Amino acid sequence: xxxxxxxxxxxxxxxxxxxxxxxxxxxxxxxxxxxxRQDCRKEPKLLMSVYSSGNEDGRFxxxxxxxxxxxxxxxxxxxxxxxxxxxxxxxxxxxxxxxxGGGTRVLVKP
Amino acid sequence: DTGVSQNPRHKITKRGQNVTFRCDPISEHNRxxxxxxxxxxxxxxxxxxxxxxxxxxSRLLSDRFSAERPKGSFSTLEIQRTEQGDSAMYLCASRxxxxxxxxxxxxxxxxxxxxx
Numbered sequence: 292x293x294x295x296x297x298x299x300x301x302x303x304x305x306x307x308x309x310x311x312x313x314x315x316x317x318x319x320x321x322x323x324x325x326x327x328r329q330d331c332r333k334e335p336k337l338l339m340s341v342y343s344s345g346n347e348d349g350r351f352x353x354x355x356x357x358x359x360x361x362x363x364x365x366x367x368x369x370x371x372x373x374x375x376x377x378x379x380x381x382x383x384x385x386x387x388x389x390x391x392g393g394g395t396r397v398l399v400k401p
Numbered sequence: 402d403t404g405v406s407q408n409p410r411h412k413i414t415k416r417g418q419n420v421t422f423r424c425d426p427i428s429e430h431n432r433x434x435x436x437x438x439x440x441x442x443x444x445x446x447x448x449x450x451x452x453x454x455x456x457x458x459s460r461l462l463s464d465r466f467s468a469e470r471p472k473g474s475f476s477t478l479e480i481q482r483t484e485q486g487d488s489a490m491y492l493c494a495s496r497x498x499x500x501x502x503x504x505x506x507x508x509x510x511x512x513x514x515x516x517x
Contacts, residue, residue, distance in 0.1 A: 334492060334508035378443055388434060388457060389506055391443035
């Protein structure tokens with residue numbers, strides 16, 4: 292079993308709709324969680340950190356469920372520019388390596 | 402530009418040749434990471450450094466791969482006797498380890514290796 296797993300998609304989303312997807316992790320001791328965004332043939336860039344209490348940044352909402360060992364990302368009012376691959380990142384202990392999921396591809400269509 | 406810089410951006414090499422990539426991290430960042438990414442997959446961890454010390458190396462990394470960070474600043478990744486399966490994007494990332502939890506890791510634009 293992979294340490295971090297994601298549904299590869301693609302999620303085909305009408306512009307203006309809401310899309311949500313999860314990422315599961317296997318190590319219950321994992322401490323830090325992030326969502327990164329990666330555009331085609333570009334480097335990953337931080338979208339948002341995921342806090343225990345959940346957090347929101349504009350149209351993006353991230354949640355952490357430690358009991359079930361998953362994090363989620365919800366995108367409201369999808370824009371064409373939201374089309375990208377969203378990478379889940381888990382860190383086991385502070386400063387350690389980032390472990391990536393395989394990514395979830397989102398395609399927002401007019 | 403004060404971001405993470407990687408050179409070269411593209412490298413085409415013949416099977417069996419050696420290649421070396423360079424990564425210049427953000428100047429105050431003490432942690433430096435190397436990842437490999439193939440099409441449709443997430444970045445796969447290779448190794449990372451705290452200053453000049455190599456702290457962890459993936460078991461997936463064969464003995465043909467070696468990485469250094471001699472003065473705790475830039476890093477090099479060398480692949481000896483390249484194979485076609487080494488074709489991938491090689492990503493470098495850096496971040497500053499602080500006592501306030503995990504900080505953002507910044508990635509370079511990567512080096513795309515094609516082994517023919």
